[in-house]
Amino acid sequence: MTNPLLQEWDTPFAIAPFDRIADEDFAPALEEALSAHLAEVDAISGATEPPTFANTIEAMEAAGKLLDRVLGTFFTVAGADSTEAREALQREFSPRLAAHSAAITGNRALFSRIDALWQDRDALDLSDEQARVLMLTRRGFMRAGAALEGAQAERMTAIKSRLAVLGTEFTQNLLADERDWYLELAEGDLDGLPDFLIRAMRAAGQDKGVSGPVVTTSRSLATPFLQSSPRRALREAVWRAFTSRGGRGGKTDNRAIAAEVLALRAERAALLGYDSFADYKLETEMAGNPQAVRDLLMAVWAPARAQALADAAVLEKMLAADGFDGPLEPWDWHFYAAKRRQAEHDLDEAALKPYLQLDRMIEAAFACANRLFGLEFAPLDVPLYHPDCRAWEVTRDGRHVAVFIGDYFARGSKRSGAWCSAMRGQAKFPQVQAPVVINVCNFAKGDPALLSYDEARTLFHEFGHALHQMLSDVTYESISGTSVARDFVELPSQLYEHWLEVPAVLEEFATHAETGAAMPAAMLDKVLEAANFDQGFQTVEYVASALVDLEFHAGPPPADPMQKQAEVLEGLGMPRAIAMRHATPHFAHVFSGDGYSSGYYSYMWSEVMDADAFAAFEQAGDAFDPETAKALERDILSTGGSVEAAELYTRFRGRLPGVEALLKGRGLIAA
Template identity: 55%
Template sequence: MTQSTDNPFFRPWTTPFGIAPFGDIRIDDYRPAFERALAEHRTEVDAIATNPDAPSFANTIDALETGGHALDRLCGVFFNLAGSDATEAIQAIQREMAPLLAQHSNAITLDARLFARVRALYERRDQLGLTGEQLRVLEKTYKNFVRGGAALDEAGKARMRQVTERLATLGTAFSQNVLKDEATWTLDLSEADVAGLPDFLKSALAQAAKDRGREGYVMTLGRSMVEPFLTLSPRRDLRETIFKAWVKRGEMGGETDNRAIVAETVKLRVERAKLLGYPTFAAFKLDETMAKTPDAVRTLLERVWNRAVVRAGEEKADLAAVAREEGMNEPIQPWDWRFYAEKVRQKRYAIDEAALKPYFQLDRMIEAAFAVATKLFGVTFRRRDDVPVYHPDVRAYEVLRDGQHVGLFLGDYFARPTKRSGAWMSAFRSQEKLSGPVRPIIVNVMNFAKPPEGRPALLSFDDARTLFHEFGHGLHGLLSDVTYPLLSGTSVARDFVEFPSQLYEHWLERREVLSDFAVHAETGEAMPQTLIDKLIAARTFNQGCATVEYVSSALVDLAFHSLDTAADIDPVAFETEELRRIGMPEGLVMRHRTPHFAHVFSGDGYSAGYYSYMWSEVLDADGFAAFEEVGDPFDPVLARRLGDYVYAAGNSRDPMEAYVAFRGREPDPEALLVKRGLATAA
């Protein structure tokens, strides 16, 4: 075992802002750190459970909230690196720790002594003189125990332990399999293969080859490479090869195939729900959301689906017409859609993706996201090169308000083989006040193509929107101002958590922001007003396709988790049948096919909850309309309410109450359809 004097997890961190001393951490430090942190937390919890004093809020709830500091600190480092810089060694530890951490969680949740104390307080909650935040913590703690199986008999508890530990193992395997498929699949391309591609994409392909010690050009399965290739390559044969590999992640056979993992996961989730008295896993999962029931989710999704399918049909006809003009008379296939959609967009709006991209430099878009936050919430960002980071590409910024430290923000923007695909926000440390003023350390992780040395990284408009989206999540963590860790930052209902992030995307589309920050990488000139006008006019272009891709994924997720039995299910056959049932249009596929649907199967996060983006989109479309109604996207009164009741409030109140406190009324669902161009504003 590593000696305590050598292991960074066994000593206080004297680094700037108390961030992890990443350069000092060795792979051999993690196992002994987990061993000690788990033992310390077990001791802390046992002291609460065996306390001879009558249960009080202080000796039970406060004590639970302040316990596990060493474990939280360790997990904050380890699991962030497992997603963003996952070496084989880290993955091996992750596989080992997944069931052990599930066992540890079960030992707390299923401790009858501990639950008795929590239940005693919950039953007397109206007599305890609690603050609103304390009452919410108590209610959430009690519900978490019950939903974890604390009220089951001993046989039920034993089975719950088995089910949750196995699910933890399966979720880890699922995510690691997808990462391996993405990291290992490559396609060597010749000079002839990249003919007709714009310079920015050729440079990215050349850089990918260089990173792998190869000559020429290399295609990978990173989304920031796949989507522009499918959009801009005239080589239909290569588009087909790359697209088919992209949608087959997790379904390529061999040791990384996820089909059996999905089947077992769905089966165990049904069992878990029934142990807790719910008919389906969807009913269990949605009980603690804004939507509340599977029927409410299905109603929203189907309302949007029907309009999106009609719009997608119209879009497909437009694509086919352009394809015929160019001599392509075959039916439009999924690998054709982006290519011909770009041609239609150029024809209709005179917008060329290759000509547009130089205006969206990564550094300038980061500045834009920061500037919007400054105008809305009064926070500023200072680059800190003295802060340790876990990879040379990571940037660190101190966040301040009125000269006072608010938190630390890390930006990890470039794709690499050890990083899972997609984009996300996470916390190395969450804000809270119970242990003193604890300031957050928040990270945004992206997968943009890294440019050659000395060249600026160029984003698509969608990439820039992703950056704003994740920074919206980041602000939700950074601006959090609550006392209790359980309620901090993004620890809100799953179908509310996307509201602050999706709302933040709206500011990218504002002329005030584009004119200041969309600056051409070569000429230094601001984006012309005529181009800004075209970009804004085109924002609902191809929304039939985008909406079908998303909603089909959400409906398949809901269908899996609405099963009341799942013995011997074939996940791909089930997916195919559900798409047939809902009338999936020819030429389109789900945004995330089941074998690589990490939102849903790499853990419980978005299981039965992928609809959440659309539920939150109702809120964000209606919420931004408030700024439009007053004619100022930075209206100080609205911005203050948004900051106070949404970004700073964490889970300190019911999400609909939070929304109404900001907006003044409940949201209008029609705003979503107008935003996506599927309905006309009244």
Template identity: 70%
Template sequence: MTNPLLQDWDTPFGLPPFNLIEDDHFAPAVDQALDEARAKIKAIGENPEPPTFENTIEALELAEVDLGRIFGVFYGVAGADSNPKREELQREFAPKLSAFGSEVSENKDLFQRIDTLWQQRNALDLTDEQQRVLMLSRRGFVRQGAQLEGEKSDRLREVKSRLSVLGTEFTQNLLADERDWFMPLAEAGLEGLPDFVIASARAVGAEKEADGPVVTLSRSLIVPFLQFSPRRDLRQKAYEAWAARGANGGKTDNRGIAAETLKLREERAQLLGYDTFSDYKLETEMAGTPDAVRDLLMQVWAPAKSSAEADADVLEAMLHNDGYEGPLEAWDWRYYSELRRKAEHDLDEAELKPYLQLDRMIEASFACANRLFGLEFVPLDETSYHNDVRIWNVTRDGAHVAVFIGDYFARASKRSGAWCMAMRAQQRLAGDIQPHVVNVCNFAKPPEGEPALLSYDDARTLFHEFGHALHQMLSNVTYESISGTSVARDFVELPSQLYEHWLEVPEVLAEFATHAETGQPMPKDMLDRMLAAATYDMGFQTVEYVASALVDLAFHDGPAPADPMQKQAEVLEEIGMPHAIRMRHATPHFAHVFAGDGYSSGYYSYMWSEVMDADAFAAFEEVGDPFDAGLAKKLEDTVLSSGGSVDAKELYAAFRGRLPGVDALLKGRGLDKAA
């Protein structure tokens, strides 16, 4: 049987032939690609010729191209449209990939060639980009254990393999809990809910073949339910199920996985000569040290907590006025906050949402990219991995730049959250390769024939992920290893969070926030009220985020806790976590930290980047034009096109002329005047 994953793809722009790819194709394709990559890497290490940048570093960059192409498709599909077979393949591939990575990093001949080049680097006449790739290559090998010998090397291999398995299990357990739970809503349970929530609940109920509308643990459905349902008993039931993801006992419980993961990460760091996993992880980030991270978070924590506690007093009084005794609880906050927002800002989300249509917000994100960077987006009628997926050809001045793929709607087969990935990354070493970039979201899918409506938070999420996509699409480097978002973790969120600011530009909303039924633009007074309320409830949002970041840091900056749940409780007590606010991501469903190493000891990165994004957008405000052509060109040249070819601090300083302080962040969140 011909395996399309192992063939050249004669498709528009080299897109994967999704209509030909079957799940049974992945395993044999991966095995063959692994064998081929092993043979290439072995040949590099055993090359009798003296090492050169071309026959060692560039050869290594090219050795895994086919493997990367296959996994780009597989992990793109497995995360967004899983099924039992794909979950089985994820469990099968995790240890195989880990073993392959260990083989590469433990290849002494290969590392010796790289190290020799490093020692000779000043005499090699390398470009700045090549010098950077050489440094990152050597550093990566050292951090993966290339200098370890004997038992330490063997043990590190075992640790990395087990960690890869645990990350896969954590993700699949969380998906199972989110997929399996739902709460039927009788007619009485629909009381007080806006039409858009009822429509979503009915649509999901039909998808799950329930007898009527249901609430699920999809954020796009449960959050508006918690905002609008006056039924405190149902809010509590739904919230507690949401908070209990990954902690329900049985085979999908993630608490044991979290404990084992933390212990193995500590061991990994110590095998490599670091005191803690945080010391190891933060060495390559902008922050550099755990103390620098903690300092930033605590600068923000104090004013955020003060603001949240003042808000809690107001909301608790509203609860008591409704005849309930006792304290404000976590399942009450969103409901009473929404009532307060409507009263104080004359702002009702049910009235706002018809003006925030998904299609119009996509158009808005494209229009901003056009005005800033000259990009144009033309729909492509190509088959993808799911019927909901949409595809665009991205061009500039008539030339192809990228393919952009949008997968916007929640479904049971999709893991929660929102993310951006490159199924194919930009590079020039293997030819002029243009990227295939995917944005995945979890917006509520409307009934057939009706427009999809977003909350303002949803619209910000769309702009956020599109900011990541721009970082991938505008990449302009030679080597894939430094392409696009291959940057320091606490820098990668800068382009995404910066792009959110363009959603707040009044002229953008005036053009694209149009009513789903009438087509009329959002009334100016509503637009003004919405923007004025942009920092409403920011104490709550900041507290739930910073608490999660501080717990993540505490997990990794010191001995691994035997009981992560106890450690979580201790940290929250120490910082004085307000009673009615929970961590944004409690340990058993903290996928950023436990589904892989990406944000482990690095969840703070969003706030580190926000310090920069607030300061970076201020540059546009200072010139009085959010679409200033000169600044946009400078942003592209310094940040968006450079990938990891230059140190992150240097990139930011090249754009702004200096590094930022925390003041712009506090002002942007409306916390600069908090006590």
């Protein structure tokens, strides 16, 4: 076997040998891995011995390791370094993987063995973790349609296959729009732009093969351009391009895809006996049902909208003072909000950014993890899938804990946004395996690379997810790391953002790119004072997206999602100068797959907890209090999905928090 995906990997810590893997290796490796996995499943379901936890549930946990390895490698490169060949493979693989999954959950003999164990669970003498894995396994089969028969089972399989195809098409259409659009700028168009942005735009121009600077729809370029360009017509052009991704007509338009996805999800839920897809999806989350989500979002919406409208009135006066007739438009908000922040807090992005070097912020994230959890990070010299990537070995007390890979820079081959994934999850069965975790971001390149404060917060956010994977300490991979309720998974990531705001962290790591000087105390004070600046805008754009997502799925599927989106926003009284953070045609959280469908609210649900969780450190009088850090690791970061999320949080804090902590944290009510 010459295919490196099918060989044992003799690389350090069994990292994928990216330098030996070619695109043409993936299809035959997938073929082999699918066949091997089905053979393993058939051996389990066809066993003549009565079902036991070992010969059924543990056997399933041990099965499919080759498939995990192939897919972990493929989806890493497909999302972060796409090529035409990889996009074609994604289109080919999506329906096959859906059919493969359906063949397993539709295996009646296998489900019969699982169900028999469930019915006899009280007599099995299982550990708490084993009982949890049994429950989750059976529940997963039930929710996948394992109890369906005949035409209903066949229809469920067809729906899953079609949804997999549509999710891939949605993602690839969006990537194409993001890759293809850019605006070339003349030298005169650079007036008023900070040097760091001009350098980044020139680098982006080189990447696009043009001689001058360009603006792309990468958030790391579009947002600072909207904040700093005094040319209103150019701001409008960039804003319209950014917000129309996936909805510009032609072969990359995602609107029809969104409509079909919503219809198929509703049908899928109905086959399983649920009133709506949101009822189906939220059943297993902390929220439990659509009304609980709606209640949370609306409790935040009212004060956020009031703050946004008050802010809009101030910004519109600034617009008028510049000689423009109102009203304030969405492409004006960032520009005038930046001017207002500078006026009210004397905080200028161009002056701040040199203190937020990417490399120093990575060091800061590592240093916080060291002080909290004793983790140490040593660079690894191993081949990775792109020259921009870098890797570290993570250890504690000299013991190997994980491999961490960082892929931080924007490029045309990478989908937008930021994410964390595990190429290999932590487990102790069938043998001990340490995780290989990757953070992917889209920061503008530079020498050195400089971040905005929001981008530095994104780096800490994704590293919080990585810590959830690295510190996992469970037996079974199916419940390790971030394998938790969707509205709990953002807690570790959003909680970790708080350490960026610890003054001692910025004092040590926010050093000037040219002089090496620490951030002046006055600037540090201004950064922390301005932490809640423009929260009305940020909260409104987020909550609007979350409510549209919920209403898409909480009733009959809309024939025209764009009309439904407009109706929801009108019903909310959406401020005219603010757009949804993610309009339907580029709402990848919701339409690239089922992960955040009916679940975009999860960030806010978790924020209710993260504000309260960091308060535990504040109450201890030390952001790095050892006992509180130990409790955080023990009760949340190490446990994966081995216990219900609400119970885990209650173990850590003694009770569940209310929404007040979130509102105070965002400055939307008095502290």
